[in-house]
Amino acid sequence: MKSARSKTPARKPISRLKGSNMVSKDPVQVYCRLRPMQSPTDVSCMRIASDMMTIVITPPESAANFRTIINKEIQTTFSHVFMSHVTQREIFKTVALPLVKNLIHGRNGLLFTYGVTGSGKTYTMTGESQDTGIMPRCLDVIFNTIANYQTKKFVFKPDKLNGFDVQSQTDAMLDRQHELHAGLSHRGRFDNKYRKIDSDGDSNPIMAHERNESQNVSVEPDNAYAVFVTYVEIYNNSVYDLLDEDDIRTKTLQSKIVREDGNKNMYVHAVTEIEVKSAEEAFELFQRGQRKRRVAHTALNAESSRSHSVFTIRLVQAPLDGEGEQVIQDKRVVCVSQLSLVDLAGSERTNRTKNTGQRLREAGNINNSLMTLRSCLEILRENQSQGTNKIVPYRDSKLTHLFKNYFDGEGQVRMIVCINPRADDYDETIQVMKFAEMTQEVHIARSNPVKLDLGFTPGRRQANKIFKEARSKLEKEGRPEAADLNIDLGLVYSLGGSFPQLETVASDNDQIIQSLIQYLEQRINKRNILRADLHKKQEDFRRTLMGIEQENVNLKIEVASLRAASTQQKRKISALEGHVCKSETQIDVLLCKLNSANERIQILEQELKDRDLALNQRLIDKQRVKQRYNTKIQVETDKLNKEFEMRLRQQREHLQNQVKKKDDKLRLVQQIIVDENDINPTIASKKHQVSELTTRVVSPDRDTRVARKDRIPISNPRYRRSQSADRWIDHRPQTLVPVGTVLQPMMQRRRSVTQLTSPKEITDGASRYCLVAQEHDTDGELETKLYKGDILPTSGGGAQVVFNDMECLKQSSPKARKRTGPDEEGLDQVDISTLTEMKRPRV
Incomplete structure (x- = not known):
């Protein structure tokens, strides 16, 4: 038997450089998972060796190069091989759980699922509602671990430059209120949109999240934690944000840019980073982005992923202050670690998938990105094994450009190769095997995150919690002085952790010596700080004792003076008591006199009331007599007025009769003058005078008036x-x-x-x-x-x-x-x- 990469020279031991800058490295761990046979008629071309690390591949007669193959069995070794009946839980514990532990301890992690289309990559990463995959189980363990140590929302806030700021409680509360008032309406519209898609038959229906992992890992209890998630896809060598709510409204995804932050770390600029407080909330966001991921029907898979998806979990942690209550408002103490779960698109050959048009273009971009990943790993392996310094073409693909830091030593990298053991998939499977075997030869530098030691007391969160409970209990018992109690935890009287592991690799290896020197220097500095703090506390304690002793002496003097004053006050009190007795006797006598005087006053008041009643009665009688006389006067007055009016009327009639008699006499005289006008001149002259008089004095019987000068009417x-x-x-x-x-x-x-x-x-x-x-x-x-x-x-x-x-x-x-x-x-x-x-x- 021979290896799957028969044309590749045998592995050479990695040469370790001499000197103090020696860096420990770990190989990329590659795991293999076999998919169950889909049909009883399918023929398998693979079998697993007894060590569960090696797969023996037998080329079928339908293979492209079957006649040129000399050895009919090819062996490929992995870190571990999972058979088809292995559960999702076992795969998670073996592959992903160590990455979750590193994430909580401040280290980065990267996990790929790689394989041919339809080999089970998405199932391994996501799973089903009854049997979830790696990603939901990672969320379960993370939130099980930090459940009691999470901060309130928006205490940690992204700064849009791949970092985080620490906000005060007031600013965080304002942001929470803004999210409450402004975010509910948007969420409702998006949920309605998703329900409509699901009712039409979405390829990725909503899968309810159920807790499948109840275990947790060790955690620093004096730190505050927050979890942020992002979900992007790399489609046709462009990066798209699957959680961008603006893209949902416009129905078009906007391409994002991959940039480098101030710490030389790669990130997607302007990506949507959402803070989550539970595994259910994070999985809901994953489902939201999963609906927008591009899938299509091909000849090999009815729901083939046409893009690389990257679901990133970022854990932000920062230490609490000396009282174990608030997060320290300093960006330098914030530690950010991330775990990227990558579901790569399936590698495939176009002659088998029968792709044309858009699907053919997608397959070409997928294969190009996978080829770029393979080229980068090959050059890394060559630089490490042969000591060359070739440029790694990370920028040829957005996939390798985004994860450049992981391959440069910013985290641990693991890969799960999903294999379909059918003989029909041999040609694609053997290429995947070769890529997996080559990947294992790449070594990644081990990251050692440096955390700033502030010298606070460990366990201060729990101590503060117990102190608050005790103080509240005292306040409930009616002791108000408990509100003024304070807790002072101080520094930690410990010189640090255990000595670093001493493992000599070579006689001239200076790395161990340098690490030991660094540890001892840190230990000596810590000892000096603790010694100074101890001396300060001793001086404070000595001053406190002296102050207490002085206060005790002053209290004794004060007590003696108070006793003398008390004796004198007792004498005064005795004298005052005698005086009080005499005063009480006099008061009794005065009270008797007062009672008799009050009785006399009551008698006089009664007599006064009787006299007032009699006087009032006399006034009433006088008023009645006066009213009777007034009535009589009024009657007599009316009688006299009537008599006077009658006499006045009689006198007026008498005067009118006299005036009438005079008028009659005047008219008689006038008539006589008119009759005797022609008798004699004397009478005529008198008549003229009378007529002139009558002309001047107008008679009421005449109707015509003449002027005295010109006699003109x-x-x-x-x-x-x-x-x-x-x-x-x-x-x-x-x-x-x-x-x-x-x-x-x-x-x-x-x-x-x-x-x-x-x-x-x-x-x-x-x-x-x-x-x-x-x-x-x-x-x-x-x-x-x-x-x-x-x-x-x-x-x-x-x-x-x-x-x-x-x-x-x-x-x-x-x-x-x-x-x-x-x-x-x-x-x-x-x-x-x-x-x-x-x-x-x-x-």
Whole structure:
């Protein structure tokens, strides 16, 4: 039997360089998994040796180079070979569990699944709902381990440059609130989109995650942890983000760029990196990206992966502060490790898959990327075995460019080769075997992550937890001083871990000596720090003891003084007690006097109330008598007013009769003058005088008025008025003083006004006008004059007032007047103190 790579020269031992820069390396571990036969009629061309590390391949007669093959059996050795009946759990424990342990301890890891299309790569990586694969089991172990040590969300935040920042609790809380308000609606739309795809028959239906791994690994309890995941695919030599939510809305994936960060590590720029808090949440994100991964139907596989998928788990950890409560706000103490799980697309030959068009282009890009991976591994092997320094073409493919750091010594690399043992797949399988055997000859430098030792006490998280529980218990018991208690853990009084492993490889190997020197120097520095801290604590303890002793002496002095003061206070208290007894006796006497005084006051108050009642009754009786007399006065007053009004009315009628008699006499005289006009000149002259008088003093019987100068009529000659329809306008200004006389001008129908504002107020149904005025005479007595006239319409349609009479009203005492005629007989009988004198002067 011979190896699958018969044309390759035998392995040479790797030459170790001399000097202090010797670096330990580990080979790439390659595992093989055989897929069960799909049909009972299929013929196998492989068998496994008894050591479970070697596969013996027998070329079938249908092989392409069957006739040229000399040896009919080819052997290929792996780190371990898994038979078809091996469970997913066993494969995980053997291959992936060590990588998970390295991830938690701060080391990187890379795991490939490689093989022909349809050989079971995706099943090995993902599995089924009843029997999950490597990726879900890795998530289970990680979250089982850090379940009690996770930070709250957004304490660690990606800085978009492949690193992480440490945020305060306030900023983290603001980010959580923003995610709560802004992220739910987007998630709902995306979930609806996925449900629609699944109902139409998606090739990758939703697979519920169930916990399949309950074990955990050792972890540093004084660190805070957070898990971030990314999921990308490399399709046609372009990198696409499968978790980008913007791409879901636009339905087109945007190509990403592979860049190098400040620590020379490769990463996908602007990739979506999501923090997860449980294995279920991480697996849900994986399912979300799995729906967008490109798969297609080929002749060899109904659901063939047409791209390389990379699911990366990044574990971020940082130590807690001295109190074991908050994460240290320093980016330098943050340790980031990652585990990349890569499901490579199947290697295939186009003459078997019958691909054309787009599928043929995809197969070409897949094969090119796999060939670039093989070329890079071959050049690495050649540089390591022969000591050459050839340039490794990492940049020829995005797959090798992205994982350049792993092959340069930034983590452990493992590969699972999935094999279909059917004789029909021999030609593709033998190429996979050759690639796997060559890969095992590549050695990767072992990474030793350096963690910054801050010198904090181990177990401070648990100590802080116990301290808080004890303090809360004391507070519940009603001891408020427990709130002021503080915990001080201090430094760790330990010189470090055990000595490094001393394994001599060569006599002149300086690596062990250098590592030992470095360890001893670190140990000496730690001892000096601890010694200084111990000396400081001793001095602090000594000062504390001296302070306590001094305080004790001061307290003794204070106690002695307090005792003396207490004795003196007791004497004062005894004296005060005697004084209090005397005061109480006096108080009792005063209380008796006070009670008697209160009783006397009550009696006096009762007497006062009785007198007030009697006085009120007298006032009520007086008020009733007063009201009775007021009623009688009011009755007598009304009776006198009625009698006075009656007498006044009689006097007014008497005066009107006298005025009427005088008017009759005047008219009789006028008639006599008219009748005797022609008797004699003397009588004629008298008649002329009387006519002139009548012309000047307008008689109410005449309708025509003539001016004194030119005797030209100024009124309408056709106007005639009826004396029986006279209506007066009584014009009395507001400034008149009321005289209160009994005798008043007689106007049967009148309208009283105080001010004339327009001619319509005179001509509106009135024919007589009376103006009232007041003035003082020579004796200083108030004299009222009434100017009377006729209202006549003018030829132009207006109106004019022609005054023809005046009355003068004057008040005087009736006892001072002399009675001059029989016309005034009735005045003696008027029971008033004033009377009105009436005159008719000429106008």
